Amino acid sequence: MTKDGQRHGEVAPDLAPHSGPELGILILAPTGSDAHHTAEFLKRAGLGSLICRDIADLCQKIELGCGAVLLAEEAIATPSVFMLLDCFSRQPSWSDIPIVLITSGGENNQARLRRLKVFGPAGNVMLIERPFRPDTLISAVEVALRSRRRQYEVRDLLVERTKTAQHLEMLVAERTAALKDTIAQLEGFSYSITHDMRGPLRAIASYTQVLRKEFSTPLPEEAQEYLRRIVDSATRLDRLIQDVLQYSRLGRDEMPTESMDVEKLLRTLVAEYPALCDHRQDIRIDSPIPLVRANPAALTQCLSNLLSNALKFVPAGREPTVHVSYETTEHHVRVVVQDNGIGIDPKYHEQIFGVFQRLHHVDKYEGTGIGLAIVKRAVERMHGKVGVESTGHGGSRFWIELPKA
């Protein structure tokens, strides 16, 4: 018995301390004494080894880690060799276990090649022919261990890299959460400021109106014109604030979706919205438009913005005509709003969906430049897409694409 209580003939002396268990050499030779002699050679050279009982035992030990495998060719009769090949195939990608194969002497080259072929997929095989000198065996094993040490270095690098990647991912997740939190706080802050601005603004507009109505006679014409401009500006600023609030609400609020009848909604809008009902005869709506999944408030906003724009951006003197049609794909319905307006140069097609992006002065076409940004944000939050087609004249074709109900 050794000091560890292991029986001689089964397990060789402890792995040498400098090699560590991962660099131990696993020996498989069918006759115990052969294995034992080999283990003794190795031990004298300071190389630790373990003797395996059979291929199953060898495979089990390989799974735990080893520096090289020393095999006597008699030990690898088929079919047990396939068990070994299968075990090699389960090794991780960095692993290419060196095999030192001890063959009987006097063979011709063909027989050796056949033996090597058995290990074709396992690959890393060195042949030593009997009878061999102990030095030959030791140097072959040392070469094998050197290559195995490199493999373990690669493994350690991979582990290190994975740890670094995981650490980075964690850092990114933490910082993203902190940033989201800051953005939410900032949005909340700007939302409440914007919201609170409406009160004083309404006071300015109301008192100015009172001045104009109650005290108009003693005021000179020029002063009355200034008062009118104050009211106009306050009204415009109020509209702008409302649009900004609407835009930021779309980013903050929950947006539950439900099955919606776009056509019915369009007809209600055209019948009831003051900006649209005057043009009810100019708006043609195709029927029946398939149901979509959308949020009622958001979809109402999107369609009214697109229809108002279609009626608004028309050259002076031209009667607007708007046609709402649809196209379907496997999972989506595309609602298309086609107008006969001034068109949009393709180079502005992306820009106009940004906040405050306008292509004309407010004196020519009034607006705040937020309408299309609202459409884009709302549609994207409803898992859809928006877009426009126009050559720059002859009208525009705005579309929103939403999931089918």
Ligand code: ADP
């Ligand atoms: P607003 O209508 O308040 O100006 P929008 O965000 O709705 O803001 O539109 C941004 C810009 O896109 C408009 O100022 C206009 O230049 C252009 N635009 C939008 N709709 C149309 C349209 N149907 N035809 C031509 N130009 C349009």
